[in-house]
Amino acid sequence: MARRRQAVTIKHVAADAGVSLQTVSRVINDGPNVRPEMKERVQASIDKLGYVPSIAAQRMSGSHSYLILALNDRERTISEWAARQGSDWVNQMLLGGMLRANELGYRMMVELVDTHADQIERELASTIASLQPDGVILTPPHSENRQITEMLASKGIPFARIGSTAPGPGIAMTMGDESNAAMATDYLVNLGHERIGFISGLSEYSLSGWRVDGWTRAMTKAGLPTSGLLAKGDFSFDSGIKAARQLLSLAKRPTAIIASSDQMAMATLKVAGELGINVPADLSVISFDNTPIANFTQPTLTAVDQPIAETTSRAVELLIEAAREGKVPDAPVRVRGTLVERGSTAPPRRHDND
Known part of the structure; x- marks a missing residue:
């Protein structure tokens, strides 16, 4: 019977690097007052042992939740899913946002919220309280819902407003x-x-x-x-x-x-x-x-x-910077789209009397 491989823990990394658990934790969580040579030493042990930090452990060890929450319109999303109409907005959000979050040691999840609901503030407050995200991505029409943006701002949670350049808190983003x-x-x-x-x-x-x-x-x-x-x-x-x-x-x-x-x-x-x-x-x-x-x-x-994946990926990067360093762009962030040429376009037909 094959033996199950023992999971590598933070204790193994500390022992291999010859440092304390607290030092490894500070390196993993990008904490202050860690000398560059110590970071290199701990990172070398992490790479050598193949250690993957636990999101749960990271959340317990610091002020970050390592979670980015993306909100999408419930009514429209469910309607398109049920009708199987081929929209891949959510898929593209996941492609760009989840992959970039994972690369940066985070997780991204999508929640569906009805922007027209009378109880939206209470519903969202409950979600925020239970998940405690480091940042929130708002998509249209949530990105221009003042109830949502004002609530997030009052709680000090960084958020990105995709499809909105209106004045106000949050990181304004457009897809050009x-x-x-x-x-x-x-x-x-x-x-x-x-x-x-x-x-x-x-x-x-x-x-x-x-x-x-x-x-x-x-x-x-x-x-x-x-x-x-x-x-x-x-x-x-x-x-x-x-x-x-x-x-x-x-x-x-x-x-x-x-x-x-x-x-x-x-x-x-x-x-x-x-x-x-x-x-x-x-x-x-x-x-x-x-x-x-x-x-x-x-x-x-x-x-x-429309560069949905690229925009969501950039939103994740900006939110992590905002949560960690308090950096927020001064002007709206624009990610431009491209034109894909296929068979439905051609020069106009010229008639004899043209």
């Missing part, structure tokens, strides 16, 4: 929504499109307005009209159907449409098909998010890739 929308618009303009429609997202999200601003700015810069070419959506497939029909029923319809989500872009493809409009020969379509479904539509969707 305005510049991303301008980038997508410029791409279509360079292809030769002059009538470019835009389907906006849910109005309670500031990023929806930023994307409209980016489209408007790029169109104005190119000397192109925007009147009548903006349709309102709410990120959902159904709202995309309605918005796409509105744009594609215009007497002088657009030759390209930018949709603020993959779901609304898929809806645009469906409406175009029903109307006998060929994509991309007669209509180019660009989406936001670049979730997995963008690879499987017909044609595949050219998409703005």
Whole structure:
């Protein structure tokens, strides 16, 4: 019968390095008053023995919990999970946040909170009290909920506000929504499109307005009209159907449409098909998010890739710095997206009378 390998503990590290348990603990927890040569000595024993610090032990030995808490919108997340609509926002949060947290000796977990609930403050206070996180990541619409931000600020807990640049406490972060929308618009303009429609997202999200601003700015810069070419959506497939029909029923319809989500872009493809409009020969379509479904539509969707994983990873780094050293950026932190070119975009068709 194989013998189970004995777990390496802090006592083994102390014995190997010839130092006290307290010294090893201070090195592990990045404590003060530890000489550089002592750090190297202890770290050499840690590497040699393959010691992995216990999160529970770390929490007991110092003022840090080694836990980052990310809050996501309960209603929208559960709705998308239940409908199996292909959104991978939470997956990308976990990819970026969990991996970076683990690299830095932390753990990240996601909690779902209903931002519209009457008892949100009590619910969140209970979660904070039980988990005692070193930092909190807020995603839209939580990042602009003053109840949440004021409560976290009053408790002295560092937090990052993704999708918010409003004045106030916390680390403001964006994914370059305005510049991303301008980038997508410029791409279509360079292809030769002059009538470019835009389907906006849910109005309670500031990023929806930023994307409209980016489209408007790029169109104005190119000397192109925007009147009548903006349709309102709410990120959902159904709202995309309605918005796409509105744009594609215009007497002088657009030759390209930018949709603020993959779901609304898929809806645009469906409406175009029903109307006998060929994509991309007669209509180019660009989406936001670049979730997995963008690879499987017909044609595949050219998409703005929102850097969710990179933004969450950066938020983890900033929160750990804030918890340990009190460092907070003076200006909003922006992580820019990229445009992934696929089959749904092409130069506009030129007719004989053009």
